[in-house]
Amino acid sequence: MAAAILVQSFFLKDTKKVARDLLGKTLCLKKPRGRGLSRFKIVETEAYLGLEDPACHSFHAKRTERVRSLYLPGGHAYVYLIYGIYNCLNVVTGDETHPEAILIRAIEPLDGNLVEARTSDLKTNGPGKLCRYLGITRAKHDGIALWKKESGLWIEEGERLKASQIVVTKRIGVQNYPGGAADWPLRFHVRANPYVSKT
DNA sequence: AGTGAGATGGCCT
DNA sequence: GGCCATCTCACTA
Numbered sequence: 001m002a003a004a005i006l007v008q009s010f011f012l013k014d015t016k017k018v019a020r021d022l023l024g025k026t027l028c029l030k031k032p033r034g035r036g037l038s039r040f041k042i043v044e045t046e047a048y049l050g051l052e053d054p055a056c057h058s059f060h061a062k063r064t065e066r067v068r069s070l071y072l073p074g075g076h077a078y079v080y081l082i083y084g085i086y087n088c089l090n091v092v093t094g095d096e097t098h099p100e101a102i103l104i105r106a107i108e109p110l111d112g113n114l115v116e117a118r119t120s121d122l123k124t125n126g127p128g129k130l131c132r133y134l135g136i137t138r139a140k141h142d143g144i145a146l147w148k149k150e151s152g153l154w155i156e157e158g159e160r161l162k163a164s165q166i167v168v169t170k171r172i173g174v175q176n177y178p179g180g181a182a183d184w185p186l187r188f189h190v191r192a193n194p195y196v197s198k199t
Numbered sequence: 200a201g202t203g204a205g206a207t208g209g210c211c212t
Numbered sequence: 213g214g215c216c217a218t219c220t221c222a223c224t225a
Contacts, residue, residue: 057217082216088217090217126218128217171217173216173218174217175215
């Protein structure tokens with residue numbers, strides 16, 4: 001019995017709620033050639049709250065070519081390049097008037113990937129690392145629809161977590177903007193999961 | 200085990 | 213020219 005794919009309406013709810021609810025869900029990626037699927041449990045997320053969030057690329061409704069997909073309706077991917085090298089995978093939430101998103105910060109390999117990952121250092125415990133490991137790039141994945149399997153990347157129902165398994169902290173790497181955005185409790189992760197990024 | 204520099208695109212002043 | 217939602221490597225101690 002295959003797990004149900006998340007429908008687009010899942011991503012249209014309150015961004016903080018979606019960020020928390022994504023924990024335990026299964027990120028699915030079609031392998032490049034031939035049939036086959038890589039599956040990962042989402043274990044760490046961060047919410048970026050759009051117009052009112054100085055740390056968000058769409059703060060004050062800023063519109064540039066880079067952030068175009070942030071203004072798509074919820075359920076699309078927003079992939080951007082950081083530090084000139086690393087890609088970061090975000091899930092857009094809200095409608096077109098709410099350019100908000102959730103950064104996928106860490107995932108846990110499932111199935112066959114687990115064996116592969118354990119033979120060496122962790123490769124999916126950070127937003128830049130996991131994109132490199134999955135082959136996610138701005139050119140290939142920015143703006144794709146995550147509620148359709150044709151996109152090659154989608155999210156399914158997964159492990160149901162108890163509230164006590166979820167830890168909420170401030171976000172990582174967010175600067176000290178006026179207003180205290182650096183301290184907002186918008187990072188969510190699975191308690192004691194070894195694939196959560198180092199702080 | 201902790202610190203610092205380097206890589207380097209896009210967007211800012 | 214300088215800052216970033218990052219990561220790795222090369223030092224110090």
